[in-house]
Amino acid sequence: xxxxYFDHIASTPVFPQVMEAxxxxxxxxxxxxxxxxxxxxxxxxxxxSAREKVAQLIEAETEEVFFTSSGTESNNFAIKGMALxxxxxxxxxxxSAVEHQSVLHSVKSLExxxxxxxxxxxxxFGLVDPExxxxxxxxxxxxxxxxxxxxxxxxxxxxxxxxxxxxEQGVLCHSDAVDAVGNIPVSVKSLGVDAxxxxxxxxxxxxxxxxxxLKKGTRCLPQIDGGxxxxxKRAGSENIAGIVGLGTAAEIAQKxxxxxxxxVRPLRDTIIQRMEQEMEHVILTGHPINRLPHHSSxxxxxxxxxxxxxxxxxxxxxxxSGSACTSRALKASHVLLAMGLDHAxxxxxxxxxxxxxxTTDDIDYLFEVFPEIIERLRQMSPxxxxxxxx
Amino acid sequence: MIYSEKVMxxxxxxxxxxxxxxxxxxxxxxxxxxxxxxxxxxKVKDNRIADVKFKTFGCGAAIAVSSxxxxxxxxxxxxxxMAITNDDVAEELDGLPKNKLHCSNLGADALHKAIENYRExxxxxxxESGEKAEKEDxxxxxxxYCEGPVEGLxxxxxxxxxxxxxxxxxxxxxxxxxxxxxxxxxxxxxx
Numbered sequence: 001x002x003x004x005y006f007d008h009i010a011s012t013p014v015f016p017q018v019m020e021a022x023x024x025x026x027x028x029x030x031x032x033x034x035x036x037x038x039x040x041x042x043x044x045x046x047x048x049s050a051r052e053k054v055a056q057l058i059e060a061e062t063e064e065v066f067f068t069s070s071g072t073e074s075n076n077f078a079i080k081g082m083a084l085x086x087x088x089x090x091x092x093x094x095x096s097a098v099e100h101q102s103v104l105h106s107v108k109s110l111e112x113x114x115x116x117x118x119x120x121x122x123x124x125f126g127l128v129d130p131e132x133x134x135x136x137x138x139x140x141x142x143x144x145x146x147x148x149x150x151x152x153x154x155x156x157x158x159x160x161x162x163x164x165x166x167x168e169q170g171v172l173c174h175s176d177a178v179d180a181v182g183n184i185p186v187s188v189k190s191l192g193v194d195a196x197x198x199x200x201x202x203x204x205x206x207x208x209x210x211x212x213x214l215k216k217g218t219r220c221l222p223q224i225d226g227g228x229x230x231x232x233k234r235a236g237s238e239n240i241a242g243i244v245g246l247g248t249a250a251e252i253a254q255k256x257x258x259x260x261x262x263x264v265r266p267l268r269d270t271i272i273q274r275m276e277q278e279m280e281h282v283i284l285t286g287h288p289i290n291r292l293p294h295h296s297s298x299x300x301x302x303x304x305x306x307x308x309x310x311x312x313x314x315x316x317x318x319x320x321s322g323s324a325c326t327s328r329a330l331k332a333s334h335v336l337l338a339m340g341l342d343h344a345x346x347x348x349x350x351x352x353x354x355x356x357x358x359t360t361d362d363i364d365y366l367f368e369v370f371p372e373i374i375e376r377l378r379q380m381s382p383x384x385x386x387x388x389x390x
Numbered sequence: 391m392i393y394s395e396k397v398m399x400x401x402x403x404x405x406x407x408x409x410x411x412x413x414x415x416x417x418x419x420x421x422x423x424x425x426x427x428x429x430x431x432x433k434v435k436d437n438r439i440a441d442v443k444f445k446t447f448g449c450g451a452a453i454a455v456s457s458x459x460x461x462x463x464x465x466x467x468x469x470x471x472m473a474i475t476n477d478d479v480a481e482e483l484d485g486l487p488k489n490k491l492h493c494s495n496l497g498a499d500a501l502h503k504a505i506e507n508y509r510e511x512x513x514x515x516x517x518e519s520g521e522k523a524e525k526e527d528x529x530x531x532x533x534x535y536c537e538g539p540v541e542g543l544x545x546x547x548x549x550x551x552x553x554x555x556x557x558x559x560x561x562x563x564x565x566x567x568x569x570x571x572x573x574x575x576x577x578x579x580x581x
Binding site: 302303304305306307310314332342343344347379380381382383 | 398401402404407418421422423425426427428429445446447448449450452453
C-alpha cells in the first residue's frame with residue numbers, strides 16, 4: 001500500500017547525514033564529556049561544536065544555548081526556571097490562549113504554588129495582538145510567553161512586537177519556537193526574546209534532543225538538579241549522540257530551510273486550494289497567509305477527527321487532529337476554542353503538515369481517497385444536514 | 391493499533407447505519423462537548439426489537455460501539471435489550487481503550503433511551519418522538535457514578551448529589567472522595 005506522511009508537526013524523519021554524524025557517538029566515542037581523560041574530551045568538544053551550530057541557526061551566542069531532552073522540557077525549564085528566579089519581584093505570568101500543553105501546564109503547575117496567570121486572547125486566525133499583551137501586563141507581571149508558531153493551526157505570531165512590549169515594560173519574554181525553528185528563519189536577535197525553545201525532531205533531527213536559548217544574564221533556575229553539566233543549568237549526563245544530531249540538523253537547516261520552504265509551500269497551497277474547491281463544509285483554520293510553510297489545517301464539519309485519522313491511516317496516509325477523541329484528555333482543542341470555533345466544529349480538526357520529501361502525487365492521492373472518507377462518515381453523522389433518509 | 395480487531399471491523403463496516411422514519415422509539419445521548427453523540431431508532435414488534443438503526447458523531451470507538459449495540463439488540467425482547475449494559479458492549483468488542491470506556495461507550499444508554507421512549511409513547515400516544523435534541527455546546531457530561539447529567543461548571547451531580555472534582559490528568563469529573571480517577575486511573579487528584 002502507498003504510504004504518505006503528512007505529520008511533520010508530530011515528528012520529522014531523521015536525515016541520513018544526521019544519523020551518520022550521530023553513529024560514532026553511539027560506539028566509537030563514548031567518554032563522559034565531564035571526564036578529564038581524552039575519551040571525555042572528544043565527546044565534550046563534539047557537544048560544543050553542536051552548540052555552536054545551534055547558536056548559529058538562531059543567531060545566538062554559543063554560551064546562550066542549553067541542551068535539553070525535548071521541546072516540552074525546554075518550555076518547562078524556561079517557564080518554571082524564569083518564574084521562580086523572579087518570584088520576589090512578582091508572581092504574574094502572561095501567556096497567549098493558544099500555547100502548547102507544555103507551556104500551559106507549566107504555568108498551571110506554578111499557579112498551585114501561588115503564581116497567577118493572565119491569558120491573552122487570540123483572534124479568529126489565532127493571532128495574538130501585542131497591544132493585548134501590553135494591557136495584560138501589571139506591576140506583578142514577571143514573564144510573558146507567546147509561541148512563535150502554532151502547531152495546530154500553523155499561525156505565526158508577532159513575537160518581535162510582543163518582545164518589544166515586554167522590553168518596554170521590563171518583563172521577561174519567552175517564546176516556544178519548537179514548531180518554527182528549522183522551518184522558518186528564526187533570529188533571537190531580531191525577535192528580541194529572553195528565552196526561546198526549539199527541538200530537533202521538527203527539522204529532521206532526532207527525537208529526544210532539544211535546546212533552550214537563554215539570553216546572557218537571564219536568570220533561570222535549574223529544573224533538574226545534579227551536576228555541573230550545561231553550565232550548571234541542566235544536570236544529567238549529556239545525550240551526546242542526540243546533541244550531535246541536533247547540531248548537524250541545525251547546520252543543514254541553516255543552509256536548506258529556504259529550499260525546503262520553497263518546496264513545501266506550493267504543496268501546502270495546493271492542499272488548501274483543493275480543500276476549498278473540492279470539499280464542502282471544510283474550513284481552513286489558522287492564518288491564511290501568515291502561517292508555517294509546511295502547515296495546512298482544517299475543520300471538517302459534522303464529523304470527528306479521530307474517525308477521519310483512522311480511515312486515512314487505513315489508506316496509508318498519516319495526518320494529525322486536535323479533536324477531543326485523539327487527545328488523551330478527551331477535551332476539544334483549547335486552540336480552536338480560543339479562536340472562537342464551537343465544540344462540534346473543533347472536533348473535526350485535521351492537520352496536514354508536509355515534509356520536504358512530499359510530492360504532488362502524494363496530494364493527488366490524498367484527494368483521491370479523502371472525499372469518500374468524509375462522505376461515509378457524514379452519512380453516519382446525526383449532525384449532517386440534508387442527507388438522504390433511508 | 392489502539393483498537394481491537396473487532397472494534398476496527400465494526401468501525402470500518404458499521405452495521406445498521408441510518409434512521410427509521412416512523413420509528414417506534416428514538417433515543418439520543420451525548421453532545422459534541424463530550425466528543426460523541428449517538429441516536430438510536432427502533433421498530434418494535436411483539437415486544438421485540440424488529441429493526442434498529444443508528445447515527446453517530448464521534449471517534450472510532452463510538453462508531454464501533456453503536457454498530458455493536460445495534461447488532462446485539464436486534465431480535466431481542468425489550469426486557470433483554472434493557473439488560474444490555476455498556477460493559478457488555480465493550481466486552482463483546484474485545485475491550486476498549488481505558489480512556490474511551492466512558493465517553494464513547496454510550497451505545498447501551500442510547501438504546502435504553504429509545505426503548506423508554508417507545509414505552510412512554512405507548513402510554514401517551516401524543517408524546518413527541520424522541521428526546522428533544524440536546525443543545526449544541528451545552529457543557530454537559532455524565533456523572534461517572536449514576537450516569538446522571540453533570541454540567542461542566544456544576545460541583546454536584548444533579549441526580550445522585552455526589553460532589554465533584556476534576557482529575558488532574560484527564561480532566562474528567564470525579565467524586566471528591568476519590569483517590570483514583572475512575573476514567574483514566576490516575577492517582578493525582580486536584581485539591
